[in-house]
Ligand SMILES: Nc1nc2c(c(=O)[nH]1)N[C@H]1C(S)=C(S)[C@@H](COP(=O)(O)O)O[C@H]1N2
């Protein structure tokens with residue numbers, strides 16, 4: 001199992017080495033780690049997923065404009081609901097942690113209610129770190145007016161690397 005430090009060496013160092021890395025996401029590198037107490041956690045209390053692991057959890061997509069992209073784009077990936085469910089995790093509160101050390105704590109029911117997506121592809125292409133990937137938590141902003149609000153923008157975490165179960 002690859003831990004967060006190894007992952008940061010893999011992903012973060014390339015991000016820090018000058019420009020954000022635009023190299024393609026490898027199918028088998030860890031891009032997202034779930035940490036905390038949940039039924040399918042490994043011995044170190046976490047589970048790490050690659051792009052192909054996430055793909056295997058089911059695909060969801062929507063098209064929307066966002067504050068960070070030009071025009072309308074199609075985003076696809078696994079929903080937060082299916083991701084947590086796949087590991088038997090039913091947390092009340094999680095912390096979303098990004099590669100740039102931005103983090104935000106959020107109620108899980110609110111994310112699921114808002115159809116939060118762990119987007120891994122934009123218009124069918126895996127997103128490198130330089131395109132705010134490999135994982136960008138996004139909401140279908142164009143579907144519902146209430147999502148176009150600071151409380152959702154602040155939870156739209158790009159370069160999402162870890163989800164910590166808080167409660
Ligand atoms: N990775 C990452 N995601 C992030 C942030 C960040 O600093 N890093 N800021 C969040 C906050 S608080 C908001 S309001 C929006 C801000 O996006 P903007 O800086 O492009 O306006 O992105 C959210 N997602």
Ligand SMILES: [Mo]
Nearest residue numbers: 150153154155
């Ligand atoms: Mo914000």
